[in-house]
Every structure is written in C-alpha cells, then in structure tokens.
Amino acid sequence: MKIYQTIPALLLAFGLFSCGEKATEGQAVSDTKSAFILKKQAVSNTLQLPVELLPYESAEIHPKVEGYVQRVLVDIGDQVKKGQLLVQLEAPEVNARAAQAGAGFQEVAARYESSRDRYQRIKIAAQEQGAVAESELISAKNQFLADSSAWLAAKANSQASGQYQSYLGIRAPFDGIVTKRKVDVGDYVQAGNPEGILTVENPDKIRVRIHIPEAYVSSLPGGDSLNFSTDALVNQTFSAKLSRKSGAIDRTTRTELWEYEFDNRSGAIKSGMYATANLNLGRAESTFKVPNSAVTTTLEGKFVIRIRNGQTEWVDVREGIQMKDGKEIFGELQEGDTLLTRSSDEIKAGTLLPVKLNN
Template sequence: MKKTFISLSLILTFLMGCQKEQEITKVEADQTKPAFLLKTEEVIKKLSIPAEVLPFDQATIHAKMEGYISQLKVDIGDKVKKGQVLLVLDAPEINAQYVEAKAKYMEAKANYEGSQDVFQRIEKASKTDGVIAESERITAKNKMLADESLMKSTKASINAYGQLLSYLTIKAPFDGIITERFVNVGDFAGTSSQDKLLTIESVDTMRVRVYVPESYINFELEENQLVFTTDALVGKELKAKLSRKSGSIDKETRTELWEFTYENTADLLKPGMYTMGQLSLKRKSKSFVVPSTAVVTAMEKQFVVKSMHEKVEWIEVKQGITNNNKVEIFGELKEGDILLVRGSEELKPGTSLKVALK
C-alpha cells in the first residue's frame, strides 16, 4: 500500500512538471513579437482637391466716352476676334467739335500757306539791295511762323477730337466669347465703373486653379500636371499643365495657389465649372514609412516600439503622410532599426523582448 502511494506521488509530480514547462514555453512564445527592419521609401501622396476653372483672360467692357448706344453688334454666346467692333456710341457734341476743329484747321492752313508765299517772295526780293526793308522781311517771317503755329495747333485739335471719336467705336480686346450683356440699343453709356456694357472671356485656353495645403507645397508634382474630372463630362479625365505658383501662403486658409493651363481646343470646359482634381505629390527625399499599427498614440505623444539588445525602447515620432495602411514618420531613427509591427503601451521601456522579423 505504501509503495502504491509513493508511485502515485511521483506520477503527479512528473505531470505537474510537464504542465509548468508547457506554460513557460507558451509565455516565451507570447513574448515573441513580429517586427521589421526600418528602411526609407519614396513617399507619394495622391491628393484629391477641388479645382476652379477660369477663363484665361476676362474683361468687362466700359465706355471711355459718354454717349448713346447706336449699334449693338454682339450678344451673349457670340465668338469674337480681337479688334472686332462690338458696339458703336453716338455723341453728337463730339462730332460737332470735330467738324469745328477741322474747319479751323483748314482756315489756319490756308492762312499759313498764304503768309508762307508772301514771305518767300519778300525773301527773294530782299536779296536785291534797297528793294525790301529788313523790318518788312522780319514782319512777313513772323506772320508766317505765327500762322504755322496756329495751323499745327488746330491740327492737334483735330487729332484729339479724332481720338475721342475713335472711343465711340468699341472693339474686342482679344479673341473670346461674349458672356454678359448689360445694355440695349438706345441706352446711355456712362464712363463710371458701374456702367458696364459687355463681358468678354477668352476660353481657348483655360486657367485651372487649386489651393494646395501648406503641408504639401514643398512636394514635387509628378509630370507637373493636374488630372481632373467634372460632372459635365462623366467618365472623362482631363489633364492640365502647371504654369505658375503664387509663392505665398494665404493666412486664413494656409494654402498656396497653384495655377494650371488647359488647352480647351475641343471646347470641353466652360468657365465656372465645378471640378475635382488629383495631384500626385512626391516627397523630395525618401522618408521612413511604417505600418500604421506600429505607431502608438498615447495621451501626450506618439511613439514606435524599438527592439534594442532584446529590450523595449520607446522612440517618440511625428507622423507625416498617411497612405492606405502605412504612415510616414520622423524621429530619432535610422535605417536598420528593428521596430514592432504592432506597438503597445503595455510593453514598457526596458522590458525583455524577443522579435521575429517579417
């Protein structure tokens, strides 16, 4: 009986030892964490952003001279060429002043030609001694010069009134399309900024503007182009080339204006269209990119868990660009550092750590 009891005790002791060994092995297995070697990668961000479509040139037409509209040669939707007559004003007082100035010029010109003829004859006769007194020659010359001055003055008046008359014919400043009309034939056209006549827009080439957040302004734009779509052209992607940047950050929106040029030869775009653009932006230098699960967000900071000599070490980081399940990080790190795939606050600094590199 005694021998039987001793045998049972030995068996129980052996079984308990095996169970403890299995538990230790399980704990060790649980302490082995998946990890990876840190390396730098190119960071590319596909940024979706609203885009604004504008005409390349736009002008609101005003009158330089007051007058009544006698001819209106265009309407909204009409395509016009540079220099084409858009409308004609009638200003009777300017016409009358021009006719008067022309009459004065003709009179002054006749007087000058007469005094010039007299002076030339006196000048010729004065070459014979005693025929013409010197004072008579000087008087004739002075009259001729005075008549010449008056003729030139009246000629300038003609040119001035002629210039004013040219203002009554209003022409297109560039190739474009009439998008707004504010007047009718017979209306009075004033010269104040409120007295609008027409609006003309250049639409053969369009400006496409986007406002890029400050955090992306130092990225390189791949192929220097914007890919954009509009609800008016379902399923069609359009491309515009980068032409200029404002070079300044808007204080309210913290964005920089980037302007693209789109050749609208097929007349697909219209000013004011709502579009959505996509910029493919690349960081100028490579950065560290890790799985988003590797970054632990605590109350006061963000960090990754680094394995250093099989010990836990927390490295504080700042996040950059997030793409899908990966995130760009900045901190006291170097290539080849071993980081855990899934960080945790439960792994305290200094804790023993075994890792399995993936």
C-alpha cells in the same frame, strides 16, 4: 493604546500610496508598449484637388464716354472678331466737339500755310541786297513760327477729339464669344460705372488653375501635364500642360498657384465648370513612414516617442505626405531608431519603458 496603534497604520498606508503614485508618474512603467524599428521607404499617395477652369482671355467691357445706346449689334453666344463693332453709342455733344475741333484745325492750317508761303517768298527776296528790310524778314519768320505752333496744337486737339468720338463705337478687344450682355437700345451708359455692358471671353484656350497645399509643393512629380475631369462630362478625362507657377505661397490659404493650359478649340470645356484633378504624390528618394498613431499632436507641435537605452524621448517632427496606412515624417531621426507604435503625451520623456517590437 488604540490611538497609537491606528496612527502607524495610517502612516504605513499613506507611504504605500505615495510609492505607488511615483511609480506611475515617475521613471518606470510596468506595462509593455508596442514599438517598431524606423526605416526609410518609398511614400506615395493620390491627392484629389478642385481646379478652376477659366477662359484664357476675359474682358468686361466698359464705355469710355457717356451717351445713349444707339445700337447693340451682338448678343450672348455670338462669336466676335478683334476690332468688330459691338455697341454704338450716341452723344451729340461729343460729335459737336469733334466737328468744332476739325473746323478750328482747318482755319489754323490755312493761316499756317499762308504765313509759311509769305516767309518763304520774303526769304528768297532777301537774298538780293537791299530788296527786303531785315525787320520785315524777322517779322515774317516770327509769324510763321507762331502759326506753326498753333497748327501743331490745333492738329493735336483735332486728333484727340476724333479719338474721343471713336469711343462711341465699342469694339471687341480680341477674338472670342460674348458671354454677358447688360444693355439695350436707349440705355444711358457712362464711363466709370463699375458694371460693364458686355463680357467677351476667349474659350479656345482654357486656364486650368490648381492651388497646391504647401506640404505637397515639393512632393509632386516633375511632369508638365495634369489630368482633370468634370462633373458635366462623365467618364472623360482631359490633359493640360503646365504653363506657369506663382513661385510663392499664399499667406492666407498656404497654397501655391499652378496654372496649366488646355487646348479647347473643340469647345468641349466651358469656363466655370466644376472640375477635379488627381495628383500622384511621391518623393524622388525614400523617407520615413510611420503609423498614424505614432504621431501625437499638442499645442506646441507634433512629436514621436523614441526609445533609447530603455528610456523615452520626445522627438519633434513635421508631417509630409498623408496615406491611409500611415504618414511621412521629418525630424531628427535615424534609420534603425525604435519608436512607439502608439505615442501619447501621457508618456513623459525620461520614462523607463519596456517595449515589444512588432515584425
């Protein structure tokens, strides 16, 4: 008898346990959750980003010919003008080839002038009937054409050799300042070396580059100026003008490059300084803003929990501008929707859930 009395008791206890488990997982939760009415509002935030300060022009200068450094006429910090001689190289074989090409051109030019004069004389004489044989006229003409072609080839060779010889003098590509020097007199340099011998920069105008995160590309104001500051110049703020945008999102960093220009003729800014910019984020129209706790992140994405007809719904969202007291969201939501203040993936969709609205 004791056995038969014990089994019904166990079955009854198991049944009560099962009913309690279904109430927790299933379709009804007795705890009241905090909720709020979704509405649109103005969103804004200040985003601080690092910026790059680059010279408007920068050239690492490489020799075009090989040779020994004969003279170095500049050093770091020197101001230079476009076309100014910076380094003079010495290469006797280059000078010899140029001299040989020049002499060859002079020789060919003399033959060309001689055959040209002869052809012109014979051509004039041939105007009188029987004065000059036709074969002689043709021969003079052919010789003139041959010498003319040789003259053109020798001229081109002489000019090329002279141009090559001019590469022994290394000149400034633009107005600027020498920021690096890597050679001394007597050094051997050659074309194709990956390391340049000088670096010249133009610091009169600074490129201010900033990488805008993808999420904020469309939320920045439409103005064309950017205020930035540097660690080296305390309590000073500088303004740069927008000059160009890359027009594409970098696949690695998920950012768009924006470039501003700063007039640096005063020399206040040095290229390479560490600088930051404060960007005021905002939308032209009001959007949805929710508490940070209202959005849950899972491996599948982000969602909020909406209460409709007393039941929960998961609504996928994308985040926008981040603020201290909340965040901007986008999704299939309507103004006036009821959302949980604190969502969780433990609250399943379709759960009957009592809520209390916050003011």
